[in-house]
Amino acid sequence: xxxxxxxxxxxxxxxxxxxxxxxxxxxxxxxxxxxxxMPSVITRFPPEPNGYLHVGHAKxxxxxxxxxxxxxGRCNLRFDDTNPEKEDQEYVDTIMDSVKWLGFxxxxxxxxxxxxxxxxxxxxxxxxxxxxxxxxxxxDSQSAEDMSRNRGNFGTPGTNSPFRNRxxxxxxxxxxxxxxxxxxxxxxxxxxxxxxxxxxxxxMTNRDPALYRIRHAHHHRTGDKWCIYPMYxxxxxxxxxxxxxxxxxxxxxxxxxxxxxxWLVDTLAAGGFxxxxxxxxxxxxxxxxxxxxxxxxxxxxxxxDGVVTGWDDPRMPTIVGLRRRGxxxxxxxxxxxxxxxxxxxxxxxxxxxxxxxxxxxxxxxPRAIAVLRPLKLVVDNFPEGESVECSAPVHPHHxxxxxxxxxxxxxxxxEQEDFMENxxxxxxxxxxxxxxxxxxxxxxxxxxxxxxxxxxxxxNGKVTAVHxxxxxxxxxxxxxxxxxxxxxxxxxxxxxQALEAEVRLYDRLFSDPNPDAGGRDxxxxxxxxxxxxxxxxxxxxxxxAQPDQRFQFERHGYFVADRVDSQPGKPVFNxxxxxxxxxxx
Numbered sequence: 001x002x003x004x005x006x007x008x009x010x011x012x013x014x015x016x017x018x019x020x021x022x023x024x025x026x027x028x029x030x031x032x033x034x035x036x037x038m039p040s041v042i043t044r045f046p047p048e049p050n051g052y053l054h055v056g057h058a059k060x061x062x063x064x065x066x067x068x069x070x071x072x073g074r075c076n077l078r079f080d081d082t083n084p085e086k087e088d089q090e091y092v093d094t095i096m097d098s099v100k101w102l103g104f105x106x107x108x109x110x111x112x113x114x115x116x117x118x119x120x121x122x123x124x125x126x127x128x129x130x131x132x133x134x135x136x137x138x139x140d141s142q143s144a145e146d147m148s149r150n151r152g153n154f155g156t157p158g159t160n161s162p163f164r165n166r167x168x169x170x171x172x173x174x175x176x177x178x179x180x181x182x183x184x185x186x187x188x189x190x191x192x193x194x195x196x197x198x199x200x201x202x203x204m205t206n207r208d209p210a211l212y213r214i215r216h217a218h219h220h221r222t223g224d225k226w227c228i229y230p231m232y233x234x235x236x237x238x239x240x241x242x243x244x245x246x247x248x249x250x251x252x253x254x255x256x257x258x259x260x261x262x263w264l265v266d267t268l269a270a271g272g273f274x275x276x277x278x279x280x281x282x283x284x285x286x287x288x289x290x291x292x293x294x295x296x297x298x299x300x301x302x303x304x305d306g307v308v309t310g311w312d313d314p315r316m317p318t319i320v321g322l323r324r325r326g327x328x329x330x331x332x333x334x335x336x337x338x339x340x341x342x343x344x345x346x347x348x349x350x351x352x353x354x355x356x357x358x359x360x361x362x363x364x365x366p367r368a369i370a371v372l373r374p375l376k377l378v379v380d381n382f383p384e385g386e387s388v389e390c391s392a393p394v395h396p397h398h399x400x401x402x403x404x405x406x407x408x409x410x411x412x413x414x415e416q417e418d419f420m421e422n423x424x425x426x427x428x429x430x431x432x433x434x435x436x437x438x439x440x441x442x443x444x445x446x447x448x449x450x451x452x453x454x455x456x457x458x459x460n461g462k463v464t465a466v467h468x469x470x471x472x473x474x475x476x477x478x479x480x481x482x483x484x485x486x487x488x489x490x491x492x493x494x495x496x497q498a499l500e501a502e503v504r505l506y507d508r509l510f511s512d513p514n515p516d517a518g519g520r521d522x523x524x525x526x527x528x529x530x531x532x533x534x535x536x537x538x539x540x541x542x543x544x545a546q547p548d549q550r551f552q553f554e555r556h557g558y559f560v561a562d563r564v565d566s567q568p569g570k571p572v573f574n575x576x577x578x579x580x581x582x583x584x585x
Contacts (some may be wrong), residue, residue: 018341020063020282024071024247032277033246041073042246044115045099046236049079049091049220051296052311052318053098055332055353056287062336063284064249065104076243077106078115082235084219092220094311098319103329117235118221120242123273124230125179127238128190128211130271132172137211138164139171139178140191147189151199151207158199158207161191178214181227185214192234194263205256209233237261238268240279248279251286252345258283284341290513291350291583292317293522307523308509312564314574315509315530325506326550326560326576331360350508351581358577361550361558366394366401369445369491370538370553370573372503374413376465376495379450382410387494390476392446406539408447411495413537415555418442418490419455419466428487430466439468442488445554449474449484491554498537503559503573505532508583536573545571555579 024041027033033040043064047053053061068075077099081087099106106113117124131137140147140161152158171190178188190212199207211234216227237260240248248261258281265278293299294317302308302316311318314325322332335356339348369392387407394401419430423440430452431440439452450468458464474484511527538553545551547563557578561571 019343020067020247020249020284020341023282024067027246028071035244035275038244039068039071039073040246041068041071042076042244043068043073043249044076044078044240044243044245046078046080046239047095048083048086048232049081049088049095050083050086051091051300052094052320054294054296054299054317054319055289055292055322056294056317057098058102058319058332059287059336059339060249060251061099061102061104062333063341065099067247069104073246074108074113075104075106076113076115076245078117078239078243080117080232080236080239081219081221082117082229082232084215084217084229087220089220094320098323101323101329102319102332115239115243116221117230117239118219120235120239121222121226121230123242124235124238125228127268127271127273128230128234129172129175130273131192131211131267132175132190133168134267134271135168135193136267137171137190137192138166139174139188140164140208141174141188144186151204154202154204160199161208164193164208175212178212178228179226181216183214185216187214189213192260192264194260203256203259205233205260209260233257233260234264237265237279237281241265241268241274244275245279248281250281250283252283252343253286254281255283257281283343285343285345287339288345288347289317289350289353290347291508291510291515293510293515295516298516298522302523305523307526314504314506317509324563324574326558326574327357328360328550331357334360347514349513351583354577354581358558358579361552361576363397364395365550365552365558366404367392367396367554368404368539368542368551369406369493370503370536370542370556370559371413371415371491371493371498372505372534372536372553372556373416374537375416375419375463377412377414377450377492378465378467379410379412379470380453380467381469382408384410386410387497388447388475390446404539404541406446406541407494407497408444409494409496412444412492413495413498414466414490414492416463418488419452419463421455421463429490430468430488440488441484441486442490443474443476443484443486444492445489446476447492448472448476449481449486493537493539495537497540499540499543501536501538501542501571501573502565503534503536503575504562505534505575506530538573542571543569545573547571550576552579 045064065075140163150159191208210231212228215229261281269278312320312324335353387409389405390408391403391405423431433439441451443449448470450470452468454467456465473480507530509530510525512525515522515525545561547561547566550560553559558576559573562574565572
């Protein structure tokens with residue numbers, strides 16, 4: 001499973017039509033965004049560097065970068081870094097790494113299209129002064145409490161600020177003094193004046209939205225140069241326009257912000273700051289995935305409270321968590337293609353994500369045998385100290401991948417569930433002799449047919465070993481082996497030569513499909529079985545497994561050598577997913 005970064009883009013599924021693609025194709029046909037020396041499709045992925053990306057962001061990444069790829073355009077990576085108190089270079093680095101890992105690049109033609117909103121702080125300030133001079137912005141000196149009260153609510157119009165008609169020269173001077181650091185945090189704020197009756201707008205975000213606030217905080221890129229910072233809703237559309245974005249894509253919760261977006265870029269274009277046509281915002285539904293939470297605040301709480309081991313805990317829906325769990329870039333791209341893009345909010349079941357992973361791994365994951373809950377099997381009539389090599393295909397449908405071998409010895413490990421002292425109806429694995437009848441015959445997969453002769457128990461009544469005799473002429477793949485007709489066929493490994501390894505059996509983090517619903521404490525809905533760690537025995541060839549290498553452990557599911565904790569010759573394995581969806585039952 002190496003070279004996954006390079007293969008992800010090449011393995012991307014063929015795109016299906018959606019309303020965004022229809023808009024893009026219509027604009028291309030009309031030549032809406034034709035400009036000299038620039039692509040006709042320019043999108044952007046604009047994360048705030050205040051946390052780790054999650055699978056919901058992966059949908060946006062695949063959409064924006066995928067459109068640019070499919071229509072010979074480009075996609076900018078832009079960090080909307082306007083809130084210095086919550087941002088950090090750590091988040092910048094992990095976001096860049098996640099985008100690259102998913103198989104995308106912001107480089108085109110040897111040029112890197114990487115941007116930061118902080119790169120535009122001087123221009124943003126210049127535009128704010130222009131808005132003040134044009135009577136379209138003013139400095140408000142109300143307290144935060146008064147401003148909130150006067151804003152009204154969905155059923156009540158807002159009340160104009162007593163400072164709304166402040167003289168332009170006064171607002172401009174106060175704004176410049178804010179920039180100069182003459183005021184404390186919260187003393188003043190710059191607000192837009194979209195119209196004379198804006199405070200009566202039924203759209204709350206139109207009610208004199210904030211443009212700048214005072215924050216005496218150190219910025220991870222600009223240091224202490226600024227003590228006023230632009231608001232996200234002000235910065236975002238201006239950044240789009242400065243970068244000549246043709247299609248500004250965001251999730252539905254920003255739909256009510258579009259009138260301000262349009263007003264702002266149109267007003268500034270009229271002032272000569274931008275060329276027309278200016279960018280336009282289009283909204284699509286966010287990803288709502290069952291059995292997870294995707295609020296950055298709640299994910300941070302899981303990390304800070306020690307519920308998980310970090311942002312890359314394999315139970316987390318973060319991209320770094322999915323990566324460590326064993327997901328592939330191509331499986332996430334396949335998932336995003338399957339769920340599509342629409343304006344209708346809805347829920348996607350976790351099984352859809354897991355199904356995309358299985359479909360991606362099944363044709364390429366090497367097979368291997370692992371015994372997760374070991375029980376000793378003693379072949380009484382096999383010579384002590386000897387071994388017979390058995391072989392199996394690396395992949396049952398790809399003979400070109402070759403074969404693997406492992407030894408058959410006197411003592412083996414089998415799964416505890418493969419022996420039943422008092423068998424139930426339809427059980428076809430090991431059962432002991434009873435009522436004068438011999439014990440059950442079972443084929444040890446890729447090895448010999450054996451017959452159960454008895455079993456051992458400890459003083460507590462626990463079965464500690466199963467005894468069998470083997471049939472020397474029954475080895476799989478040899479003449480006469482098919483003469484033995486058995487119903488049971490089980491996996492096994494040599495007790496003498498198996499690799500003992502830590503295996504982490506991961507499952508869904510929450511036991512409830514919607515842990516955010518109903519005002520409940522989401523942490524009370526954690527799945528107690530989300531992680532079980534076992535000492536397993538694996539076929540010896542897995543000793544050389546490399547970090548991030550994925551396998552299908554026959555019978556059990558797909559597993560990956562942990563990219564953090566695996567050591568040379570001593571891999572640690574994570575269960576990526578089971579072979580089938582057990583949650584749908």
